[in-house]
Amino acid sequence: MPRSGAEARRRLQQAALELYRERGFDQTTTAEIAARAGVNERTFFRHFPDKREVLFGGEADLRAALMQEVADAPDGLQPLDVLLHAFRKAGRVLEENRPFSEPRLELIGKTPALRERDLAKAAFLTEAVAEALRRRDVPDRLAGLAAQTGWAAFHHAAQAWIDDPSQSLDAHLLQAFDDLRALSANAPPAQVRPES
Template sequence: MEARRRLQQAALELYRERGFDQTTTAEIAARAGVNERTFFRHFPDKREVLFHGEAALRAALMQSVAEAPDGLQPLEILLRAFREAGRILEENRPFSEPRLEVIAKTPALRERDLAKAASLTEGVADALRQRGVADRPAGLAAHTGWAAFHQAAGAWIDDPSQSLDAHLSRAFDDLRALLTTASLMKACPGS
């Protein structure tokens, strides 16, 4: 476990110093004080070193959706779930913040991030379906909720004076306002 953490930290440092494309797994291993074989025991490639926490994030999201009180609307269930995910990011802020910056600057990492996000979103949609939310609304809610979470995480990086939870609440408030505005516009077609 300690070697994994050292490898993640070493990779993050090297990616920030030299860039992702210019960094090799051998350099990451050397910086972490292990051999390259140890790197590959923990991670399949140099992209995955920054995405190791996905399993814990997925588990937290699924558990939170499953354990949400009955009677909540899908977006409220998701807000609770993403608050749990947000706590994980906040607890790891010294790693989370520079990690998000490196991903934003690196096309190969953005691609991996999008694939991971799609997988997590589908998992959240499945968890909503298991709670009885119909197929299409579950998918739509999961994608919309993930977009709000992603926007909140970006705002948190840009404005660390407020907690991720505060940014997440604001994003979901904006989403509710958007839905209300759309409903009002639909009710008053000529205005």
């Protein structure tokens, strides 16, 4: 039996990941996850509200860390550079936990119920990042656009890291933001629309 709450939580997450990969998400029950982790089902529900959430534990910590990193970014940076600073720090957590992160991201990519939860979490995190940018006096419209664009670049980099582990997540993240800058630098100027 795990002695601490953190240990039980970690074992539940690992057990869920293993079972989802072996049997599939839909075919796995919370009782089976608890049994594999060496705890009872009540312990599972003490840590996670449902079997989807077991793969998204730590989201509140990530949100708080991202908001803090946005706040702590050096003055004078453009919004996307602020986000790159924050995502590089957050990316270290994924890299340090690659044995869990990699199969987790693969599983989410092929499981509709988990993709749905991932999208909801992404929207929540994106709004938190936008709020952190607003606190740095980035105008509302730009804060929202930067947060959504930055989050998309982060996800793109994470997928590239899964597909090509020969480079670090940080290297993929730097490349994604460089590509983003190249796209916007090459964009034609907006056309003036005639008034109706």
